[in-house]
Amino acid sequence: MGEFKVHRVRFFNYVPVGIRCVAYNHQSNRLAVSRLDGSVEIYNLAANSFQEKFFPGHEGRSTEALCWAKGQRLFSAGLNGDIIEYDLEKLGVKYSVDGFGGPIWSMAADPSGSYLAIGCEDGSVKLFQVAPDKIQLERTLERQKGRILSLSWHPSGTHIAAGSIDYVAVLDVRSGNTTQKMLMDKRHPGSQRRRCVVWGVAFLSDGTIVSTDSAGMVQFWDSETGTLVQTHPLASSDVLSIAVAEKEDSMVVGTAEGTIFHFQLIPSRSDGKQSQWVRTKPFQYHTHDVRSVAHSPTALISGGVDAHLVIRPLMEKVEVKNYDAALRKITFPHRRLISCAKKMQLLLFQFPQRLELWRLGTTDAAGKNEDILPLSRNAEHLLQLKKKGPENICCSCISPCGSWIAYSTASRFYLYRMNYENNTVSIKRVSKVPKFLNSALQILFSADSTKLFVASNQGCLHVVQLSEGALKHLHTFHPQSGTLEAMSLLAVSPDGNWLAAAGMSSGVSIYDLKHLKPHCAVPAYNFPVTALAIAPDTNNLVIAHADQQPLPDDKTPLFNQHSLREASENIRRRHAHAFKISKKFQPLLFMDLLDEGTLVAVERPLEDIIAQLPPPIKRKKFGT
């Protein structure tokens, strides 16, 4: 590894959005996470928890519930009253259906996956039937007094437990009547006037209902008689979420203090006939409220306002104790948020609702290893581009010469032309964007800034020629395999001859740009591709996979180079083998080679993120 001057950039003021809901799919071992700004991410837990898919958010959406239904379909419901189905192939919203009940607070799919129950603001529980291409309102069950904040189906699909303010109601699905109503005891330790809000309910197959409420208690009720069987006062603040394992022998609850508690069903007598729920382990991995928890067969998953997604494998369930059995804390997105214009030393930062353009500072001093050189000119914030419309920005890119900026939301594509004269920056929008460029999943400029590559959500790859005023459509590469899989990563060779595109589960396909036709394809590997790059002189394709084994792939001869487009969220910068690991950096978001002796690394220290989060619950420590 040679000597480099490293620009350590810390002015990317990116605060990840807090997590609101987490939903685990047993069949495919995938986790869907929805955030407070309406964006949804899908993680492949088998592939080292890699973030496979990303749906950008929307200002009007505020998801409160997320669930998987039959056939790997993902639904979400929020406070705007709509139920949204997501298209996992095209990475967009398929359609949205109005729930007709006001803001929707909770949603649950029945055990067979063919019905969805939603709990609305007006107190009604509505049943939707999941049809092959859409969902349909089937029935409304008996209306309760007060908003339904949590729902849970009985494993047989005959009853639903609905938690609201001060009570839990049990509804019979076939008749729609309330069979039982359990009133909460208003034993709130603090002020007397606050009502007891039931944030989470779970229905077990033996008829026990578990409720978690704002008084900090986890209570076990018998649904036949409506009586309280057991109560566990866990915390003095709210217990916000609950999830039960499929086998119903363990449960996890999350509190507002950031602690998650693990409950287990332990046989109380030696013959194993009778068993009791016992609170076994507390885990403190969060600093702020844990809004949602999920239970996979081997791990506890929690997510909250502090935007960490914590996957805690349970030691007794894990067979092989290897790297997988360690705690995973995912804070940063697994996509590229920063692009670099190498010649002009500009960085483009992508926030969910705006883009910022910065010019790097320069230094004239020279120093030895490990020196911190003083800046002769500070980094400058050149431009802030706010998004248009309610949708959040999906992807963005700046051309290497710095004169084109492109970004895309879920439905539109925007292209801007930049002008740098003296010290001022001027920007002009290119308004005549061709019709087929409506939404892009990935945008890339060629190295000489004459061509624009757009991976659209239909699965095609468009090549557009850029010139001073107009865009000319050169070619469109259609997907070869016949499946409409969207491309997630693009890489172009510096000499402009080759373009590599990685799909989500298919392999990497390589296109020849001189002749404008597909060249070859790298076979698919078990793990999805996380990063892609083409070496300058040698046209080697370097692929990094989710299991952190980079496969240097020889297309045309010679050796590797080290320009990675994104870095993982831990301190390790690269993997071993031909590379070296450097542990000096704070959590890295981006790293690129500016020229032969300079690197730019964008760091995001965790303390800076925590400083901008909402207020946490007060913790009393002795002596302070």
Added chain:
Amino acid sequence: MAGAHTGQAGGRHRVAVRCPEPFPGHGAEVERKMVNLRPRRSRRTLSAGKALDRGDEEEDSEEEEPAPEFPNGGPGAETMEEEGEEEDDDEAPEEVTFASAQAEAKEDERRLRDALRRDKALLKEKRKRREELFTEQKKRKLLPATLLEKLTSVPQTKIKKSLPRLEKGNTESEKKGKKEKTFPIRVKKRYVACRLKDQDLIDLRQQAAKGFIQKYLYGRGSNRTTVNKFLSLDNKRLPVKKPAVQFVNNNWGTERKQGAKKFKKQWMHKKKLASRRPNIT
């Protein structure tokens, strides 16, 4: 029912409405039931047979009453009756001639008529003023015609200038006739134009729902603290106490600092100019 009180112009007008008597003993209470109705003329003039523009029901009820009460009829008899009620002594009533009584009655009548006319005129004026007020308000609500003309002619020039400022809503500026947020800068600041499309996102119910969450999680009874205090707890318990995590508030006085920076720049620029042109004295 010998208790029919006369009404006096300008005074408190009362009318005793004769209600059907269920029991004979209740006559006194029914009598006391006073209803405040519209101002009406003195009862004395009623029987004179003048044309009244009052409600017919009252007339009917009134006319029924005097008839049995004053079998003698005539205004003179009424006055005698009234005066008799006012004096408590057993003196003999005063001698009043018919002519003088008639003249008095006529004068009263005239005064009442004038008062009526004045009242009517006042009411009419009031009504007129209210009508004018309403039409003025209505006119004020609709934008004046001149303003509308200005708005429709502005779009063409404003578009070119506002392109560099890429704020929300400027994409539609190419279409004509749409009100934009840039307009109020040119127009007097009484109007704020906003797109109806943006209003869909601000749903009142959604706001209320978000307010509910905010109230229950972060509201009054919740035990919340600032992030700074939260992270500094550990620092306080160390053997060597360290300061809080965010000890210095960098956001303090940002405007003053910015102003100071600007001033410094300007001052240095001035100094530079001054040093280039030395004063030769």
